[in-house]
Amino acid sequence: MFAVYLSIPEAENERRGLNTANGIRRAKQMGRYPNKAPLGYINLTGLDGRKYIAPQQPEAEILKWAFHLIARNTHRVEDIRKMAFNKGLKCSRTNFWRLIRNPVYCGFVKLKIESSELLLVKGVHEPLIPEKLFEDVQNIINTKRRLLCKRNELNDLFFLKRYLTCPVCGRKLCGSLSAGRSKKYPYYHCSISSCKTRYKAEGVNDTYNDRLQQLVLTKNAIELFSMVLEDVNINSRKTAYLNERKFLLRQIDENDLFVSKARKLFVANKLKYEDYRAIKKEYQLNVGPLKIELDSVINKLKNIDDQSRLAGRPLTRIFRGFASLDVADKKYIVNLIPPANVNPSTGDFSLLVNQGLSKIISKGKISPNNEPSKL
Secondary structure, eight states: OHHHHHHHHHHHHHHHHHHHHHHHHHHHHTTOOOSOOOTTEEEEEOTTSOEEEEEOTTHHHHHHHHHHHHHHTOSOHHHHHHHHHHHTOOOOHHHHHHHHTOGGGGTEEEEEOTTSOEEEEEOSSOOSSOHHHHHHHHHHHTSOOOOGGGGHHHHHHTTTTTTSBOTTTOOBEEEEEEEOSSSEEEEEEESSTTOOOEEEHHHHHHHHHHHHHTEEEOHHHHHHHHHHHHHHOHHHHHHHHHHHHHHHHHHHHHHHHHHHHHHHHHHTTOSOHHHHHHHHHHHHHHHHHHHHHHHHHHHHHHHHHHHHHTTTSOOOOTTTTGGGSOHHHHHHHHHHSOEEOOOTTTOOOEEOOOTTGGGTEEEEEEOTTSOEEEO
């Protein structure tokens, strides 16, 4: 009887454990997330008594920003984690790597099947990022890669590389620096040495920018574009960017003040050289990404101001901010609107607008009041 009394509670516990596991499994099969909400989400209960997860601010916005920054491949993941920590994301290094690999942020729930394989089920919760962005981040963090920031300055000079076709031999033009007497000059040239085709990169880039400014919105697309800008809510975005700029400036000032104090201690022989050098190295590691992000925010504010000044006037010149874009955005536009028909002697060319884009943009010319008019 004593053995019976001991076995009954144990059997009851096993039965309850199996029921709980089966309930969690059924919930995941339905797309619900029954566990404790990951960072950036919060557990809530609906009116019908069912539990669900919803985005929690400000962690959700910080994680969304971190995913987009990782996808650009301009910073190390550890540097992004430190910047996110400064923004208010309290997360360890191990947990951060676990978060950026969790598909719950793109709207999926992981379900382990009997063969110990993981199955992704479409969740009913609100995703923080698109599925394509999550896949891009996984490709970056799971493969050996080179950071693009080290080549951004050079790529900015040759953003038309591999898009220009040699008018003599038909091969794609490359880009490189030619050494002069006092400095190096950028040139687009043919990929084979026997072909003597080459053009000054600055002139070709300016030509592309000028040709791009001649593209304007068609009459039917202007109204749609204005409605899109209204939905974006420029004022709320400007407020968010202003707050982000204020936060970044405060972070840079704090780091500058810290290094200034360390420098005074080093001059007064109260701090060893090795310690001062380590502090300075940490300062460069923290402030470098902050300044890059600050420049990006300033450019976004400038674009918003340009949009505000255009309020009440026809919104036709949609590429007027092309020169201030980063390399990735420039190449994205060049991929949509590539150069074509390069002149062998002058290097002049036209732009190739496909049939789909021709329904919303067309060629125009700049009028004396600096506004485009249809040709």
